[in-house]
Amino acid sequence: MTDARTRIEDFLADYAHAIDDDRLDEWPDFFTADGVYQITTHENYAAGRPIGILFCEGRGMMTDRVRAMREANIFEPHRYCHLLSRPRIEADGPDAYRVRTNFTVVRTMQNGDAGLFVSGSYRDRIVFAAGAPKLKERYVILDSRRVDILIVYPI
Amino acid sequence: MTDARTRIEDFLADYAHAIDDDRLDEWPDFFTADGVYQITTHENYAAGRPIGILFCEGRGMMTDRVRAMREANIFEPHRYCHLLSRPRIEADGPDAYRVRTNFTVVRTMQNGDAGLFVSGSYRDRIVFAAGAPKLKERYVILDSRRVDILIVYPI
Amino acid sequence: MTDARTRIEDFLADYAHAIDDDRLDEWPDFFTADGVYQITTHENYAAGRPIGILFCEGRGMMTDRVRAMREANIFEPHRYCHLLSRPRIEADGPDAYRVRTNFTVVRTMQNGDAGLFVSGSYRDRIVFAAGAPKLKERYVILDSRRVDILIVYPI
Numbered sequence: 001m002t003d004a005r006t007r008i009e010d011f012l013a014d015y016a017h018a019i020d021d022d023r024l025d026e027w028p029d030f031f032t033a034d035g036v037y038q039i040t041t042h043e044n045y046a047a048g049r050p051i052g053i054l055f056c057e058g059r060g061m062m063t064d065r066v067r068a069m070r071e072a073n074i075f076e077p078h079r080y081c082h083l084l085s086r087p088r089i090e091a092d093g094p095d096a097y098r099v100r101t102n103f104t105v106v107r108t109m110q111n112g113d114a115g116l117f118v119s120g121s122y123r124d125r126i127v128f129a130a131g132a133p134k135l136k137e138r139y140v141i142l143d144s145r146r147v148d149i150l151i152v153y154p155i
Numbered sequence: 156m157t158d159a160r161t162r163i164e165d166f167l168a169d170y171a172h173a174i175d176d177d178r179l180d181e182w183p184d185f186f187t188a189d190g191v192y193q194i195t196t197h198e199n200y201a202a203g204r205p206i207g208i209l210f211c212e213g214r215g216m217m218t219d220r221v222r223a224m225r226e227a228n229i230f231e232p233h234r235y236c237h238l239l240s241r242p243r244i245e246a247d248g249p250d251a252y253r254v255r256t257n258f259t260v261v262r263t264m265q266n267g268d269a270g271l272f273v274s275g276s277y278r279d280r281i282v283f284a285a286g287a288p289k290l291k292e293r294y295v296i297l298d299s300r301r302v303d304i305l306i307v308y309p310i
Numbered sequence: 311m312t313d314a315r316t317r318i319e320d321f322l323a324d325y326a327h328a329i330d331d332d333r334l335d336e337w338p339d340f341f342t343a344d345g346v347y348q349i350t351t352h353e354n355y356a357a358g359r360p361i362g363i364l365f366c367e368g369r370g371m372m373t374d375r376v377r378a379m380r381e382a383n384i385f386e387p388h389r390y391c392h393l394l395s396r397p398r399i400e401a402d403g404p405d406a407y408r409v410r411t412n413f414t415v416v417r418t419m420q421n422g423d424a425g426l427f428v429s430g431s432y433r434d435r436i437v438f439a440a441g442a443p444k445l446k447e448r449y450v451i452l453d454s455r456r457v458d459i460l461i462v463y464p465i
Contacts, residue, residue: 005161006315009396010396010398012396013395013396013397013398014398016395016412017398017410017412020412020431042234042263079352079453081412081414081429081430081431081453082395082412083238083393083395083412083413083414083429084395084396085168085171085237085238085239086164086165086167086168086239087168088165088168088169088172100172102171102172102175102236102237102238103238104236104238104259104261104414106414106426106429106453108352108429108453108454111456112454112455112456113454113456114426114429114453114454114456115426116261116269116270116271116426119236119238119261119263119269120236121175121236143234143236143261143263143269144263144267144268144269145267146266146267146268146269160316197389197418238393240323240326240392240393240394241319241320241322241323241394242323243320243323243324243327255327257326257327257330257391257392257393258393259391259393259414259416271416271424271425271426274391274393274416274418274424275391276330276391298389298391298416298418298424299418299422299423299424300422301421301422301423301424
């Protein structure tokens with residue numbers, strides 16, 4: 001029997017790999033149907049400002065966003081490589097956990113240019129539904145407020 | 156019952172998060188009362204030179220350093236984001252462990268400039284006192300000898 | 311009794327530390343006698359192209375390569391610092407595992423210049439022989455095709 005930590009850590013790695021591999025269609029399915037995804041800066045987060053860089057509420061909005069990226073947006077192709085530090089996991093009710101995970105993302109452009117893109121931390125609420133972990137909330141707190149306007153893929 | 160590895164890994168993550176969150180007052184408490192904290196370079200460490208970039212012996216010196224930073228020093232505000240690789244843990248006597256952990260720190264300045272600040276490894280001696288892990292020794296071995304003179308926060 | 315995950319994770323950390331510490335003589339011993347080591351780019355890997363940046367088949371070729379580096383090659387000394395994200399481990403037959411691990415490597419030159427060198431993922435096949443994990447295959451998939459021609463040390 002695999003314990004909650006192992007399953008949460010595998011889940012976080014799977015999320016990262018799905019994006020790194022450009023399997024974006026799988027992205028909404030990491031969330032509960034009513035899951036919330038928000039990218040914001042440390043500055044706004046610390047000040048309690050509701051303003052974020054990106055906000056999705058519910059899997060439908062996420063699916064729309066992926067479709068828009070696939071169909072409409074024009075941008076230079078690039079790849080991400082997520083690195084995650086150890087997740088700090090705290091129980092938060094039955095089958096629910098608060099999880100904080102520091103991360104960096106390296107971005108590689110099609111011409112081969114590569115560099116540190118963003119750093120920050122995930123602040124997640126993860127629930128187990130039918131035995132599988134899902135994101136009820138993922139706040140992506142970026143360290144820098146100077147973010148390349150080209151945040152196209154989810155982080 | 157949580158095992159030693161889990162508690163050590165959570166402890167290392169908590170240390171990193173305390174600094175990343177600018178909760179520096181908590182920093183000395185990660186050490187034993189007589190704990191040693193030293194930042195040095197790989198070059199000096201490999202040559203067995205006692206010269207370091209920073210040396211604190213005992214919680215008192217650490218508390219003084221935090222107070223000096225808070226009260227006296229003038230520097231541009233910045234944030235750290237620690238990323239830790241897997242700690243290699245070896246038992247070293249009863250309730251004591253030698254731990255090596257590779258790390259990188261991304262530094263973000265107030266104006267939003269961000270970049271890789273330092274990389275290296277922690278070489279720790281961790282002891283369990285009253286069931287809680289504490290640093291008896293933390294050697295911070297930086298890869299580069301060209302370190303920005305502005306090492307203000309602990310690493 | 312230590313479980314397979316713990317032993318695999320320690321093994322991956324040991325591999326990284328051996329290279330970071332310039333203990334290259336130990337490198338071939340992380341592989342089975344017929345082990346395969348290949349560095350390639352994501353672009354070639356995704357296209358199924360057999361072309362790689364470096365290819366070693368069997369411990370003998372690896373030992374030769376280390377000897378050549380030690381005796382013949384002329385290059386500026388440098389150090390690596392590997393950071394590994396969580397390995398995703400899947401059983402693949404008895405005592406065998408497929409493992410994917412995202413990584414970054416920071417390179418520090420002798421003059422102190424440091425920076426992100428490469429990012430990518432390891433795609434490993436690990437087998438347990440006489441109770442010890444060994445690499446039967448290690449594919450090093452680099453994100454960028456623009457790699458500094460000076461890949462001297464194994465990654």
